[in-house]
Every structure is written in structure tokens, then in C-alpha cells.
Amino acid sequence: MKFENSLAFARSLDKRDTLKSYRSQFLIPKVNGKTSIYLTGNSLGLQPKTTKKFVNEELDDWAKLGVEGHVHSRRPWLYYHKFSKKSLAKIVGGKPTEVVAMNQLTVNLHLMMVSFYRPTKQRFKILTESGAFSSDQYAFETQLKFHGYTTDEALIELKPRNGESYLRTEDILQAIRENADELALVIFGGVQYYTGQFFNIPAITTAGHEAGAIVGFDLAHAVGNVALNLHKDNVDFAVWCSYKYLNAGPGAIAGAFVHERHGRNFQLPRFSGWWGHNEKERFQMKKGFVPMEGVDGWQLSNFPILQGAAHLASMEIFDQAGIKNLVAKSKLLTGYLEFLLNEINKDRKYFRILTPSDPKERGCQLSIFMLQNGRKVFQKLTREGVIADWREPNVIRVAPVPLYNSFEDVFRFAEIFQRAVR
Numbered sequence: 001m002k003f004e005n006s007l008a009f010a011r012s013l014d015k016r017d018t019l020k021s022y023r024s025q026f027l028i029p030k031v032n033g034k035t036s037i038y039l040t041g042n043s044l045g046l047q048p049k050t051t052k053k054f055v056n057e058e059l060d061d062w063a064k065l066g067v068e069g070h071v072h073s074r075r076p077w078l079y080y081h082k083f084s085k086k087s088l089a090k091i092v093g094g095k096p097t098e099v100v101a102m103n104q105l106t107v108n109l110h111l112m113m114v115s116f117y118r119p120t121k122q123r124f125k126i127l128t129e130s131g132a133f134s135s136d137q138y139a140f141e142t143q144l145k146f147h148g149y150t151t152d153e154a155l156i157e158l159k160p161r162n163g164e165s166y167l168r169t170e171d172i173l174q175a176i177r178e179n180a181d182e183l184a185l186v187i188f189g190g191v192q193y194y195t196g197q198f199f200n201i202p203a204i205t206t207a208g209h210e211a212g213a214i215v216g217f218d219l220a221h222a223v224g225n226v227a228l229n230l231h232k233d234n235v236d237f238a239v240w241c242s243y244k245y246l247n248a249g250p251g252a253i254a255g256a257f258v259h260e261r262h263g264r265n266f267q268l269p270r271f272s273g274w275w276g277h278n279e280k281e282r283f284q285m286k287k288g289f290v291p292m293e294g295v296d297g298w299q300l301s302n303f304p305i306l307q308g309a310a311h312l313a314s315m316e317i318f319d320q321a322g323i324k325n326l327v328a329k330s331k332l333l334t335g336y337l338e339f340l341l342n343e344i345n346k347d348r349k350y351f352r353i354l355t356p357s358d359p360k361e362r363g364c365q366l367s368i369f370m371l372q373n374g375r376k377v378f379q380k381l382t383r384e385g386v387i388a389d390w391r392e393p394n395v396i397r398v399a400p401v402p403l404y405n406s407f408e409d410v411f412r413f414a415e416i417f418q419r420a421v422r
């Protein structure tokens with residue numbers, strides 16, 4: 001599409017947008033009494049107006065039924081983890097038996113690594129991107145320690161080439177081949193939180209498998225943001241959080257995917273709890289853990305219902321909007337943002353966009369590396385009602401989210417940004 005730098009054009013795109021009504025289903029924060037331009041759905045997604053209803057229904061059922069709510073509430077608490085499966089399966093491209101909402105992201109990452117990082121004398125290395133999110137780095141470091149390795153000897157972190165801001169797929173694949181004999185686990189972000197790069201999941205997975213390694217992904221910034229096909233791509237496992245693009249609220253219940261071929265492998269070592277035990281005899285309190293088939297066999301504890309209710313409110317919206325439609329709009333919305341930014345930066349002196357320009361290699365986020373006055377520009381944005389995100393040393397991340405951001409939002413942001421940088 002040929003974009004134009006005008007409010008009228010932005011509004012014409014909004015008019016044609018078949019998803020435009022979803023914006024009114026969200027509560028958008030105000031700044032100085034005016035609706036903000038909220039571009040931080042990559043950090044905390046906005047609250048759907050239906051969330052309160054879902055949570056209140058559980059509070060009501062708890063009030064009315066007490067413990068009986070486990071079986072007799074409108075969404076019986078005993079089975080709550082099942083209610084989001086179909087929706088999650090569509091969002092990540094898996095089967096319902098391969099996905100489950102549980103715990104928090106970093107907890108799930110550890111649980112998955114317990115089962116899928118199985119170092120041997122010969123194969124003990126983990127290969128990942130450099131500059132992974134801190135929590136992931138801590139998980140890798142301490143999992144290695146747990147098995148008696150240091151990061152120096154066993155963690156391979158791939159850096160972009162000199163002068164480049166993100167990894168080339170060909171370089172990732174080559175590194176996998178070069179380390180093939182020693183790799184136990186290849187693990188990448190789905191979308192890199194800092195650069196916004198969407199890694200090539202099928203290519204990395206195939207290369208990892210050819211090398212004889214297990215391949216997992218942290219989808220924190222990918223889930224609900226980009227098109228995923230975890231089952232078809234043969235990914236071994238994945239984890240994600242639900243407070244970013246999934247809009248399930250601060251500290252929301254997270255999720256995990258385990259490919260069905262592993263879901264039937266009951267020999268896999270795992271850290272277990274009663275919610276992962278065969279549900280037919282869960283309440284017999286017998287000795288001897290018998291995992292349920294599928295990812296459900298990795299659950300530990302009984303389900304957090306209030307968090308789960310907020311999560312279901314979000315799932316309902318994703319079901320209605322459809323992830324394919326959202327991704328299609330997202331490409332246009334972020335493409336428009338990129339176009340407007342490039343208009344401002346014609347002589348390339350203000351900033352550099354770190355995120356790949358190929359829409360196949362990114363989600364909705366663009367990471368703007370400021371070449372001058374980064375902090376000042378960011379403060380000015382904030383004063384003018386833009387809620388964006390600052391990352392040291394000088395990166396402003398902006399993420400127009402197709403569910404609730406409009407083309408007009410993007411246009412107005414660019415206007416304010418232009419005034420701020422000049």
C-alpha cells in the first residue's frame with residue numbers, strides 16, 4: 001500500500017479497518033484528562049472491559065458456593081485449565097492437548113528446561129541469542145549451574161554482525177551446524193524483546209533438530225502478536241506470559257506448549273505436582289506420580305481462578321477478532337508507523353530503527369535507537385500523552401497493537417515525535 005503522511009489518510013485507514021470496533025472494548029488510560037496514545041502493549045496490554053465481569057462472576061460464585069464452586073460454579077474450577085485451551089491452540093498454532101495456561105513465564109521456562117535440557121558429557125551446550133531478557137538469562141545460567149556447568153563453557157550467545165542490529169537467520173543456522181556435536185538445547189525468543197526481531201521459528205527448529213538438539217522458544221513478545229505454528233513447525237516446547245499482547249492483566253497466568261510427541265513420553269523427567277497427575281485419580285492421594293497425557297502433565301498446582309477469569313476474558317476477544325486478522329492489520333499498522341518515522345528521519349540523523357524492516361521478521365513493535373537527546377525526546381513524548389517504553393541505553397520501543405491502537409494513534413504519535421526530535 002502507498003502510505004500518505006496526513007491525518008486524513010490515517011483516518012481513511014481506520015474507516016476501512018474491519019477490526020476498528022475492538023478499540024472500544026478496552027479501557028485506555030488517560031494522561032492529563034485526555035485519552036493517551038498507548039504504545040506499550042508489548043509491556044502490559046490494556047484491560048478489556050469484560051475482564052471485570054469475568055472476575056466478578058468468579059467472586060460471586062465463590063461467595064455463593066464456597067468449596068462447592070469447584071464443581072458447581074458456572075465455569076467449574078476443577079476444569080478451569082481446559083477452558084482456554086482451544087483459544088490458546090489457535091493463537092500459537094498448536095493442538096488443545098499441547099497448550100495449557102499455568103504458572104508464570106519464568107517458572108514455566110524452568111519446568112520445561114528440567115525436562116528438555118538434558119545435558120550429556122558430549123552434548124551439553126545451550127545456544128541462544130545474545131541480550132536475551134534478563135530472566136531468561138538467569139534461568140539459563142542457573143539451569144547450567146544445576147547440572148554443573150558454567151555459562152563460559154556451555155552457553156553460546158549469538159551476536160549480530162558488526163554494525164548490524166539483529167541476527168541474520170543464515171548466521172543462526174550456521175552457528176547451529178558448527179556446534180552440532182555439542183548442542184543439547186537451542187532456545188530463542190520468538191520476538192526479541194529489545195530489537196523486535198521475529199526469529200525464523202521453522203528454520204531454527206529444523207536446523208536444531210538436524211543437529212540433534214531440542215528446540216524451544218520463549219514467546220513472551222510473540223504470543224498474540226505474530227502468526228505462530230508451533231505444532232506444524234515441530235517446536236519441542238514453548239513458554240509465554242499473558243500480560244503483554246494477551247491482555248490478561250499484570251502478573252497474569254502464563255502458558256506453555258509441549259509438542260504432542262513429548263506429551264506421550266512419560267519417561268521424561270519432570271518436576272511434578274498433583275495437578276499434573278492423572279485427573280481420574282487425582283483425589284485418591286495415592287503414591288506414585290502418573291502424568292496426564294499432553295502438556296497438562298506438567299501442571300503443578302490447582303488453577304488460580306481469578307487470574308484465569310481475566311485470561312478467559314482476553315481469550316474471548318482473540319477468538320472473536322481472529323489472530324490471522326489481527327496479524328494482517330498489525331502489518332499495516334506497523335508499516336504505517338515505519339513509513340511515518342522514515343519521513344521524519346529522511347537525513348538519518350535523529351535515530352536508527354533496530355527492528356527488521358521486513359514485515360515477516362517482526363511483530364508490531366519498532367525499537368527506535370536514538371542518536372541524540374534520547375531521554376529528552378522520551379520525556380517530551382510522555383508529557384504529550386504518549387505512553388511508550390524506554391530501554392537503556394537509548395532505545396524507545398513503540399508497539400501499536402492491532403486490537404486497540406488506531407492508525408490515527410500512529411499518526412498522532414509521529415506528529416508528537418517529530419516535534420520532540422526537532
Ligand SMILES: *Cc1c(COP(=O)(O)O)cnc(C)c1O
Pocket residue numbers: 104105106107133135136189193218220221241
Ligand atoms: C516479559 C518477559 C519475561 C518476564 O518474565 P516473568 O516470569 O513473566 O516475570 C521473561 N522473558 C521475556 C523474554 C520477557 O519478554
